[in-house]
Amino acid sequence: MTSVAPIGSGIKSVVDRLIRPDQVHGSIYTDPAIFAEELKKIWFTTWVFVGHESEVPEPNDYVRKKLATQDVIMTRDREGEVHLLINRCAHRGLQVCDDSSGNSSSFRCPYHGWTYRNTGELLGYPYNKGYGGKGKLDLGMGKVPRVESYQGFVFGSMAEDGPSLVEHLGAAAGEIDRLAGLSPRGEVALDAGWLAHKTRANWKFLAENETDGYHPQFVHGSIFGVTGSPIGALYSDASTAVTRALGNGHSENDLRPEFRSFAEPMRWFGTTPDRVPKYVAAMEKAYGDDAERRMIEGAPHVMIFPNLFIAEIQVFNIQPVAVGECIQYATAVQLRGGEELNRRMISQSIGSVGPAGMLLADDTEMYERNQRGVELLDPEWLDVRRGLTRESVDENGFTIGAATDETGMRGFWKHYRTLMEA
Amino acid sequence: MTTSPAIRADHTGRSSELGPVPEDWSYHEVAQFLYREARLADENDYDAWEALWTDDALYWVPSGGADVNPETHVAVIYDNRSRISTRMKQVKTGKRYAQAPPSDLRRIIGNIEFLGGRENPFGGIDLEVGANFLAYESRQRENQLWGGRTTYRLRRVDGGIRLAYKKVVLVDNDKPIPTMAFLI
Numbered sequence: 324m325t326s327v328a329p330i331g332s333g334i335k336s337v338v339d340r341l342i343r344p345d346q347v348h349g350s351i352y353t354d355p356a357i358f359a360e361e362l363k364k365i366w367f368t369t370w371v372f373v374g375h376e377s378e379v380p381e382p383n384d385y386v387r388k389k390l391a392t393q394d395v396i397m398t399r400d401r402e403g404e405v406h407l408l409i410n411r412c413a414h415r416g417l418q419v420c421d422d423s424s425g426n427s428s429s430f431r432c433p434y435h436g437w438t439y440r441n442t443g444e445l446l447g448y449p450y451n452k453g454y455g456g457k458g459k460l461d462l463g464m465g466k467v468p469r470v471e472s473y474q475g476f477v478f479g480s481m482a483e484d485g486p487s488l489v490e491h492l493g494a495a496a497g498e499i500d501r502l503a504g505l506s507p508r509g510e511v512a513l514d515a516g517w518l519a520h521k522t523r524a525n526w527k528f529l530a531e532n533e534t535d536g537y538h539p540q541f542v543h544g545s546i547f548g549v550t551g552s553p554i555g556a557l558y559s560d561a562s563t564a565v566t567r568a569l570g571n572g573h574s575e576n577d578l579r580p581e582f583r584s585f586a587e588p589m590r591w592f593g594t595t596p597d598r599v600p601k602y603v604a605a606m607e608k609a610y611g612d613d614a615e616r617r618m619i620e621g622a623p624h625v626m627i628f629p630n631l632f633i634a635e636i637q638v639f640n641i642q643p644v645a646v647g648e649c650i651q652y653a654t655a656v657q658l659r660g661g662e663e664l665n666r667r668m669i670s671q672s673i674g675s676v677g678p679a680g681m682l683l684a685d686d687t688e689m690y691e692r693n694q695r696g697v698e699l700l701d702p703e704w705l706d707v708r709r710g711l712t713r714e715s716v717d718e719n720g721f722t723i724g725a726a727t728d729e730t731g732m733r734g735f736w737k738h739y740r741t742l743m744e745a
Numbered sequence: 746m747t748t749s750p751a752i753r754a755d756h757t758g759r760s761s762e763l764g765p766v767p768e769d770w771s772y773h774e775v776a777q778f779l780y781r782e783a784r785l786a787d788e789n790d791y792d793a794w795e796a797l798w799t800d801d802a803l804y805w806v807p808s809g810g811a812d813v814n815p816e817t818h819v820a821v822i823y824d825n826r827s828r829i830s831t832r833m834k835q836v837k838t839g840k841r842y843a844q845a846p847p848s849d850l851r852r853i854i855g856n857i858e859f860l861g862g863r864e865n866p867f868g869g870i871d872l873e874v875g876a877n878f879l880a881y882e883s884r885q886r887e888n889q890l891w892g893g894r895t896t897y898r899l900r901r902v903d904g905g906i907r908l909a910y911k912k913v914v915l916v917d918n919d920k921p922i923p924t925m926a927f928l929i
Contacts, residue, residue: 423809423919515817515818515819516808516809516813516818516819517809517819518808518819518820518821519808519920519921519922520921520922520923520924521921521922521923522923523886523887523923542842544838544840545835545836545838545839545840545841545842546831546835546841548838549831549834549835549838550831650921653819654819655819666816666817669815669816669817669818669819670816670823672819673815673819673820673821673822673823674824674828674831676819677808677819677821678821678922678923678924678925678926679806679821679822679924679925679926679929681831681832681835681841684843684844684924684925684926685841685842685843687843687924688842688843688924688926689842691886691924695885
């Protein structure tokens, strides 16, 4: 397609050629060899968001999930510990668990009846004399070697060693805390189910778009216009919101400067305290004088590398399928102790996200057009320079740009490059 | 799912007991109405399609099963009359890009079955009808075949038939599905 060197010359030099400070080469979204490298260097190395502990609330609960191309079972064992099992029998490789969710202390492969505890340990295999008797086989289901949770968000790393989850999250952990801090009990649940939206685009277009403050007025102008939504103004040229690169590829649209200037509690949620009095009372009881600040500043809009996007009241899990295909899983945030908000969060999410959503279907249309666009040969490069000359460094040392700047994308590419060149 | 389909089959809060098929409906007029509704949806005739609905309308496309409670669980679509109106206003801007240009679309409806009568909030009995469908959608992305089972509730209003309820259970609603921005 281009003059860029083939992958055989070494991924390091390829990535070096494809990513510039202000441009990214189109082939990085279309080359199957690069996608294969990404699986190894990113998806099967770094911390990947898989699900939430609230999806398996009781001992022996389980739910099927994806970690990139891998079908995994998120289980809670009888002691309460969460595991991520690779859904593959150690005998002939079949899928062990067929149901999408349930409660069971063990799984039985339908092919030859091998059974596994929900920790992955092999429990038994029929006609065991053929193996010399019981307990002779040193086999078990594959497991995601490292599983850690933060505020109930479960992440898995396929690498035995590496940075801890907290190290990986870095400053983004504070954004998850901010979300949990909107619950009077300090606890978020993601137990309202997931819409699964098949998307014919490379996963990176989604990751880049999530904190792209430049597109909302254009892509979402149709719904902002007919509903009179004030969201568009948050991403206007006049907005005081900032785009922040949080390090490790994470980024956010920090809308707090706008909400602080209005100083209206619950404005972030499009309501007023008198319409959600029980929630406001519970917040005041839980947090005292700090409750008002929390309710003014609202929820985060943060993209956590490579696949967790918290969009105020929705959470997205992006899972790659192939170089030109991924799946967006979306759900509504549920705040423990915030029941007055929860049903409305579900209703708003249904209206906004998923395959028929009045916001996300339009984003997805852009991703898919984006993917078709980069198949064209000229110009070869995508431009990510917006705001490069007006960036600054905030009091915590993070690079910030204006509300509509591509600061988040540049942070994404910097970290992407670090992982791919490792 | 732990949701009980029998109890949660109707999420509008009204009586959900299915009674006998009301007497004053002919199969022919019902089939004609369903075909017309399908044609208006296929042809993206938004105003005429929207005008079919009653004020207490419910347009529901569940996800993750046929009877998952949309008040505690996300759905693909769960529109009351007001949200149907918003959806139509958005698409009519011409900048609802997931449907601009609109999908080219044709659907077949079959297996039309009178299921019973259901009391509505105004004291009358709505006719509940089930039907299967296959819809073939052409977009630049690809062609997509959609299939499922629709439950309709029909009501006579001012001498005409109106649609009070349409629930579309996609056969693959427990799997990832592509953008579905047309009127299913």
